[in-house]
Amino acid sequence: MKMLKHLICLIALTSSSVFSAEPPECKQQTVEKSVIEMCLLRGAAFQHDLYTLKADKVLIFALVDDFSEKVEIEHAVPSGPSIEFPLSKQDVSSVKITGGCAPESKDGMEIARLCNFYWGKFQVVKDVRFEFK
Secondary structure, eight states: OHHHHHHHHHHHHHHSTTBOSSOOEEEEEEETTEEEEEEEEOBSTTSOOEEEEEETTEEEEEEEGGGOSSEEEEEEOOSSSOOOOGGGOSSSSEEEEEEEEEEEEETTEEEEEEEEEEETTEEEEEEEEEEOO
């Protein structure tokens, strides 16, 4: 139920007029046969941006910029047969996604975000940089 509430909030956020008319800016990397996509959905003027991470076209998370700097998500991998993301199959009882999109500043202004994320032992997002105009 909690996940459903988060999904409803995400849908409401992305359909809201808070975000600009620009399409998301996305960058892809392939890791262990999985396609990882990191996207930036820019907010309208003086609004928050949204960062998303997808694995094989499945949304893993969507975070507002203020909460994208240090991320840690943990998944308890069930024993026995289950449907798992290939990247979660690392012979461990739990796997974490860690990392973030760190702000870069110049002359007191944020000019970019540099994103790096690990899925367990695999770096799935490496030096993805989103620049602000």
